[in-house]
Amino acid sequence: MTTPARVTLTLVKGRLEPAEYVYDERTTCVLGRSSDCSPRLPSDEHHRTVSRHHCLLDINPPDVRIRDFGSLNGTYVNGKMIGRRAEGLAPSEAAEDSYPEHDLVDGDEIRLGSTVFRVGITLGSTPGPVARHCAKCGRDLGKAADGRAGAVLCASCQAEPAAVLKLLLELAAGGRADLASISGYEVIRELGRGGMGAVYLARHEATGREVALKVMLPKVAASSTSRARFLREMALTRALRHPNVVPLLDTGFADGTFYLTTEYCTDGSLDRLLSRSAGGRLPADEALRITLQALDGLEHAHGQGVVHRDLSPSNILLHRTAGGAGAGAGNEVSTAKVADFGLAKAFDQAGLSGLTRTGAVAGKPTYSARQQVIDFRNASPGVDLWALAACLYQMLTGTVPRDFPREKDPWYVVLREAAVPIREREAGVPRALAAVIDEALDERPGRGFASAAELREALTQAGPTP
Known part of the structure; x- marks a missing residue:
């Protein structure tokens, strides 16, 4: 019989509802005082030193790792501080520093302000022998x-x-x-x-x-x-x-x-096309054509309940076929196609990717919407719309929507920084088109677009003309 591995946070000091948080599959969660955190700490006199987004838990049961975002009073594990910004530094300045992480084990206690959680780890059981040797070369692991x-x-x-x-x-x-x-x-x-x-x-x-x-x-x-x-x-x-x-x-x-x-898509990926283009940009009409075609693919997948969750220029592929809409006799057109639907989600949620939101090898989440960090497990189709708008932004400007300073924690950037308005990057982007892109990248509650069809309609009406 198979029993799943589990990570549990149990409240041992403080007042929170619920008093226990159970994670039995791959996810991340952010602890802090912000309304989008879970667990959410109270904004009272006992938690004045707890930041809005205080620390990140990267969970892949039975593994769990904690990372402090450079909070004023640090995060404590078993009474030992694992992260703290220097006195006098603002949170944005402190995030430019590198903060230690800590792999948690069963029985560890985490303290933020006056709230304390105890970590519980259940290993679970799975049929089959334990992996002790490499499946290819036989080397002892x-x-x-x-x-x-x-x-x-x-x-x-x-x-x-x-x-x-x-x-x-x-x-x-x-x-x-x-x-x-x-x-x-x-x-x-x-x-x-x-x-x-x-x-x-x-x-x-x-x-x-x-x-x-x-x-x-x-x-x-x-x-x-x-x-x-x-x-x-x-x-x-x-x-x-x-x-x-x-x-x-x-x-x-x-x-x-x-x-x-x-x-096999004959013309490669969008990121390869951008790397060959002057300034890493495309003409507005070509960028819009690619985006609208990708939106058609997203709308179909979303209608089947499939969310991509890892959309970027590397998995928007271009395939050249003879004929097609708008093509004359014997002409060829390149069609944009979205690849790897659900692949990252399936691999990650099956627990196969290890801990990916922390550590030196965690890449910059350049095309990640804030929701993917706050509520990774329940990411909605909106994260794909944000990512595609980010791809369009890059096609038009040669850069990505958020600034990622070299030493700044990329996950903190996603949580706290808004996209730079596109015309601040490239003043030549048509105003109507810029307004739609800025709206699509606006992560405030009630903003953005509700569906691929809604975003496609807005982009079509805006068009590429000044």
Whole structure:
């Protein structure tokens, strides 16, 4: 019988409702006095030193890590302060410093002001042997073994996704049933890589069919439960069929590695297009065309209950086909298609990505809406609209909506900083279009757009003309 791992915060001092917070899946939460925090601390004389957004909990049961945002009076774990800004510094100035993090264990106590929580960690149980050796090379995982059941790759193998894929293709050629969907493919070249793995152009030797073949490498052992959860979520994505969605063809798992195949988009990604463009920008009419097509893809997915949650220029792909709307005879048009729908969510919520909101390797959340940090588990379609508006902003200005100073905590920036009005970046952006983009990036309650259809209508009416 499978029982889930669990992280519990139990109130041992203070007055809060509820007095217990239970987390049994991957999430983040922010503690502080702001109305959007959970747990939310009271604004009274006992919590004057608690900031509005005081500290971040990165939770991937049974693992949990705490990070202070540079609060005035610090965050205390078992009576020891783990973060505090220097006297005389404003919160925005203090955030430019680097603050320590702390991995929490069962029984630790967290104090903010006069409120104290006790951390409870339940390891849970999952069928299968505990991962002790690398699923590819057999190396002893040593201290890297996390005690979870399942299969995982060592750090050295995770750093070489091409070698991992080569072995999978060799095993597929040898007749492995769990690799049947990629049997007969050969790798042509790498298309890109990120924190979860890498993607390659692959061609089927017999049919000549070309696909994008992605390998995803879990940071923790992939148990039978987490594998089933990931593949079940991806089945929802596989059902998406729309001209502006990159179709997912096959998914599978073997030897500590998830793999999937999708349609190969001939013109690459939007971020590659921007890197080749003057100033990293596109003409307003081209930027708007790409955005409107991506919105059509988002509207379809949202209608099926699928939220992307990781939208950026790297997964807006361009595919060139003959003919098409507005094309003359023999002409070709490039169509924008959204890729990787639900992929990051499925991988993260299955607990396969480790702790990603903290640590030196946590990338800048450039296209993340505030909601994704405050309420990661329940992110709504609105986070995709914010991210797409951020992509349009970049296409028009060559930069992203928020300023991310080099030494500033990126998650604190997302929580506290508003997008810079687009015409402050680029005065040549048409006023009507700028007004729509600024509205789409406004994260105050009641602002922004409620749906992809609503944003598309506003952008269409604004148009690219001054």
